[in-house]
Amino acid sequence: MLGYLFRRVIGTIPVIVLISLLVFLLIHAAPGDPADLLLSDQASPQDIADARHRWGLDQPLYVQYLRFLANFLAGDFGTSFRYSDPVIELIAARLPATIELALVSFVIALALGVPLGVWAGSKPNSWVDNFGSFFGFFGISMPSFWFGIMLILVVSGYFNWLPSSGRSTYAISRGTASDFYIVSSLITGNFRAAWDGIQHIIMPAIALGTNMMGIIMRVTRSAVLEIMQEDYVRTARAKGVAEGTVLWRHVLQNALVPIITVVGLELGTLLSGSIIIETVFAWPGSGSLLISAIQSRDYPLITGEVMVYTIAFVIINFAIDILYAAVDPRIRFER
Numbered sequence: 434m435l436g437y438l439f440r441r442v443i444g445t446i447p448v449i450v451l452i453s454l455l456v457f458l459l460i461h462a463a464p465g466d467p468a469d470l471l472l473s474d475q476a477s478p479q480d481i482a483d484a485r486h487r488w489g490l491d492q493p494l495y496v497q498y499l500r501f502l503a504n505f506l507a508g509d510f511g512t513s514f515r516y517s518d519p520v521i522e523l524i525a526a527r528l529p530a531t532i533e534l535a536l537v538s539f540v541i542a543l544a545l546g547v548p549l550g551v552w553a554g555s556k557p558n559s560w561v562d563n564f565g566s567f568f569g570f571f572g573i574s575m576p577s578f579w580f581g582i583m584l585i586l587v588v589s590g591y592f593n594w595l596p597s598s599g600r601s602t603y604a605i606s607r608g609t610a611s612d613f614y615i616v617s618s619l620i621t622g623n624f625r626a627a628w629d630g631i632q633h634i635i636m637p638a639i640a641l642g643t644n645m646m647g648i649i650m651r652v653t654r655s656a657v658l659e660i661m662q663e664d665y666v667r668t669a670r671a672k673g674v675a676e677g678t679v680l681w682r683h684v685l686q687n688a689l690v691p692i693i694t695v696v697g698l699e700l701g702t703l704l705s706g707s708i709i710i711e712t713v714f715a716w717p718g719s720g721s722l723l724i725s726a727i728q729s730r731d732y733p734l735i736t737g738e739v740m741v742y743t744i745a746f747v748i749i750n751f752a753i754d755i756l757y758a759a760v761d762p763r764i765r766f767e768r
Contacts, residue, residue: 460730488514510736514730516734531711535703542649549565549646550569553650602629637711637713645699
């Protein structure tokens, strides 16, 4: 196992370097000069030239990239053009909100997708299968940004049940909105703030997790349909094992490998896919920070955010590989 993980770490280094190069070249190829966008209209040509020199934009592109790569390997993502703060601090302040949103969306998708998939797969071509397939296709087909807008119009605008934007109510949050708001509120005993955070996160989490729910449901259904035809399932039924035990213990346990694969991929997608949802719901996470960085051509902040998402994908893939061996003893990584 350790040898396999070491080889994976070594293999991901060129991938991360290549991604950093592609991102660096693409953002520099986009039209627009950060100095022109960030300085005031009254800035003179000399002021613009000074800003470009201060940010290192007057140097050749390969020099800029090598300097960025050296700083990145040292754990320094640079300083934001727009905010004049270290990029790593800006991301660290916004990332908890994105992680909290992604985790709640993940729980919603898992809690709905897996049971629907198991029930639909265990009773093919029945009303249960049709019911589960409807929700599965709905989640896969529905654009998350449009679904989020519809939730705002109906749930918040018409029924006025939930807040339509933001992460917390200003008078209630007490300055905790920059960390894991719900968890920190529960730890400190501020249950009013925790409930306020839950109300704010419900709609964006549903909008973000619906697509993942549909994918998990379809994969779970396919895996259960395949496992139900195995000999050991028929043997368990012949021995008189309860149908619920057969379904949830024998069938689901052996269908976990494809489910875990999709869950791992979609969990990484939730982190990066939250960009649009954060914009729709004015959620103060790293996704909305990336949008503002792109609009102002904040090169260090854009590159830093993309690298953080890349590293998150790598870590999630490592965790999925370890889970494979935990849920299926037949899987071994040694040569």
